[in-house]
Amino acid sequence: xxxxxxxxxAYANAFERDGMVVLKQHFPKTTLARWRKAFDHLLAExxxxxxxxxxxxxxxxxxxxxxxxxxxxxxFCDADVLAIVxxxxxxDPTLCQLxxxxxxxxxxxxxxxxxxxxxxxxxxETPSFQLAVNFPLCDVTLENGPFETTIGTHRMNAEEARxxxxxxxxxxxxxxxxxxxxxxxxxxxxxxxxxxxxxxPRPMVVIGYSRSWYFRPEVHIDVPRAVYSALxxxxxxxxxxxxxxxxxxxxxxxxxxxxx
Ligand SMILES: O=C(O)CCC(=O)C(=O)O
Numbered sequence: 001x002x003x004x005x006x007x008x009x010a011y012a013n014a015f016e017r018d019g020m021v022v023l024k025q026h027f028p029k030t031t032l033a034r035w036r037k038a039f040d041h042l043l044a045e046x047x048x049x050x051x052x053x054x055x056x057x058x059x060x061x062x063x064x065x066x067x068x069x070x071x072x073x074x075x076f077c078d079a080d081v082l083a084i085v086x087x088x089x090x091x092d093p094t095l096c097q098l099x100x101x102x103x104x105x106x107x108x109x110x111x112x113x114x115x116x117x118x119x120x121x122x123x124x125e126t127p128s129f130q131l132a133v134n135f136p137l138c139d140v141t142l143e144n145g146p147f148e149t150t151i152g153t154h155r156m157n158a159e160e161a162r163x164x165x166x167x168x169x170x171x172x173x174x175x176x177x178x179x180x181x182x183x184x185x186x187x188x189x190x191x192x193x194x195x196x197x198x199x200x201p202r203p204m205v206v207i208g209y210s211r212s213w214y215f216r217p218e219v220h221i222d223v224p225r226a227v228y229s230a231l232x233x234x235x236x237x238x239x240x241x242x243x244x245x246x247x248x249x250x251x252x253x254x255x256x257x258x259x260x
């Protein structure tokens with residue numbers, strides 16, 4: 001663990017206020033370089049097979065197979081990330097998503113959106129129930145499609161958030177990131193993907209953590225039994241609602257509706 005309890009508290013407080021925090025240089029670049037190499041193969045395969053979920057022109061959502069180097073506890077069970085996730089989304093969260101968003105050259109601005117609807121329509125927004133932990137597999141600059149987000153719209157209802165954005169009170173801000181940086185965000189904050197104007201894909205991994213009782217039918221992780229049996233108790237607990245399968249499943253995306 002890199003941070004103290006007090007530092008986790010401070011990150012959680014910043015998250016409550018802003019709807020996101022970035023842990024600078026948190027994951028080892030050597031691990032991420034290996035992920036990038038494996039991901040480049042997967043991307044090429046999926047593009048060839050038309051087996052991505054398309055999130056705009058030249059923008060692809062791809063679930064990672066939960067096997068080999070992608071089934072990495074040092075990433076999805078990171079103690080600092082989980083300490084912050086638990087402070088903002090409650091104890092005993094569940095892991096429901098391990099995927100990537102990749103804009104390529106020719107990608108465009110997405111419409112500004114939230115990734116999930118409110119729990120209760122027409123009522124004030126609740127505490128956090130769905131978090132995304134994002135980390136890029138390259139440096140993210142203003143040229144290769146930085147994630148843009150508003151700050152502090154995660155606790156506004158959809159209408160208030162939209163007005164705050166449209167009036168300029170809560171403008172979009174680009175989030176440039178270095179390889180190794182990790183962003184934890186509430187998926188209700190208004191945000192969008194931006195164009196990648198380079199020839200190199202910009203993969204951003206997304207790990208989804210849900211409040212202990214929250215179920216997102218649109219995403220899941222197929223966990224091969226052999227991989228599951230080698231995991232730590234903490235990792236098994238995080239994956240308790242995920243289906244176990246004989247082999248890692250390749251291809252076919254079911255997470256199609258993503259913008260609210
Ligand atoms: O990849 C990004 O920068 C953002 C993508 C996004 O917000 C989405 O597809 O929902």
